[in-house]
Amino acid sequence: MIAFDNVAYSYGGGELLSEVSLRLTPGSFHFLTGPSGSGKSTFLKLCYGELLPTVGTVTIFDREVHGLDRDEVARMRRRIGVVHQDCRFLDHLPLATNVTLPLTVTGRESNTQDLSDLMAWVGLSQLADALPPSLSGGERQRAAVARAIITSPDVLLADEPTGNLDWEMSLRLLKLLVELNRMGTTILIATHDLNLIRSAKQQVAARVLRISNRRIQLAGADL
Numbered sequence: 651m652i653a654f655d656n657v658a659y660s661y662g663g664g665e666l667l668s669e670v671s672l673r674l675t676p677g678s679f680h681f682l683t684g685p686s687g688s689g690k691s692t693f694l695k696l697c698y699g700e701l702l703p704t705v706g707t708v709t710i711f712d713r714e715v716h717g718l719d720r721d722e723v724a725r726m727r728r729r730i731g732v733v734h735q736d737c738r739f740l741d742h743l744p745l746a747t748n749v750t751l752p753l754t755v756t757g758r759e760s761n762t763q764d765l766s767d768l769m770a771w772v773g774l775s776q777l778a779d780a781l782p783p784s785l786s787g788g789e790r791q792r793a794a795v796a797r798a799i800i801t802s803p804d805v806l807l808a809d810e811p812t813g814n815l816d817w818e819m820s821l822r823l824l825k826l827l828v829e830l831n832r833m834g835t836t837i838l839i840a841t842h843d844l845n846l847i848r849s850a851k852q853q854v855a856a857r858v859l860r861i862s863n864r865r866i867q868l869a870g871a872d873l
């Protein structure tokens with residue numbers, strides 16, 4: 651589904667990531683860990699074509715990213731939901747409108763029943779009309795997940811989705827992601843939180859990718 655072959659990435663200085671070769675297969679559940687500044691967000695951006703590798707090839711849905719034109723990139727991105735680290739919203743628009751934005755900006759209709767089911771699923775039914783600045787950190791994170799999956803993406807990439815959450819809320823969000831994975835979505839979560847990973851491994855066959863010394867490797871079962 652997403653394949654890296656001997657990929658390196660540099661923002662202009664030395665290489666941040668080197669010799670990365672790995673596959674995210676359909677239906678898989680991966681975590682990505684590594685120290686702050688090691689390149690987790692950068693790797694996620696390579697996974698949805700926001701950045702292009704400086705060396706090697708990234709292939710997304712069987713197409714090499716380097717060769718795609720703008721329309722093809724846009725089509726490919728529609729199949730990938732992204733939960734960004736900072737969860738930004740349009741503050742003057744109600745939450746439900748924010749959540750449906752990925753549909754409306756691409757000219758698609760949002761089905762009222764689907765929207766209300768999704769808002770209920772992330773526990774935000776009562777807040778559909780609320781404005782984003784009035785939401786708590788946990789509500790924002792769950793709304794960001796709802797917005798990322800409203801298009802029924804094949805892949806969900808989440809950058810520290812539990813970064814601002816307490817443990818109880820982190821587990822609740824994890825449960826949503828595990829459920830989504832059971833319904834077939836391929837999932838990659840960048841996180842520092844080893845307890846979250848341990849908890850996930852009790853629920854799903856999650857694999858852990860670890861960034862160390864610019865390389866990304868599959869961690870052992872000990873984690």
Ligand SMILES: Nc1ncnc2c1ncn2[C@@H]1O[C@H](COP(=O)(O)OP(=O)(O)OP(=O)(O)O)[C@@H](O)[C@H]1O
Nearest residue numbers: 661666684685686687688689690691692693735840
């Ligand atoms: N646009 C950019 N231009 C230049 N350097 C950048 C850019 N974006 C990120 N970097 C640098 O690349 C390195 C990796 O950043 P990245 O955000 O990928 O790390 P991370 O592992 O996600 O960090 P964190 O866990 O703190 O979020 C950092 O040193 C960062 O300063």
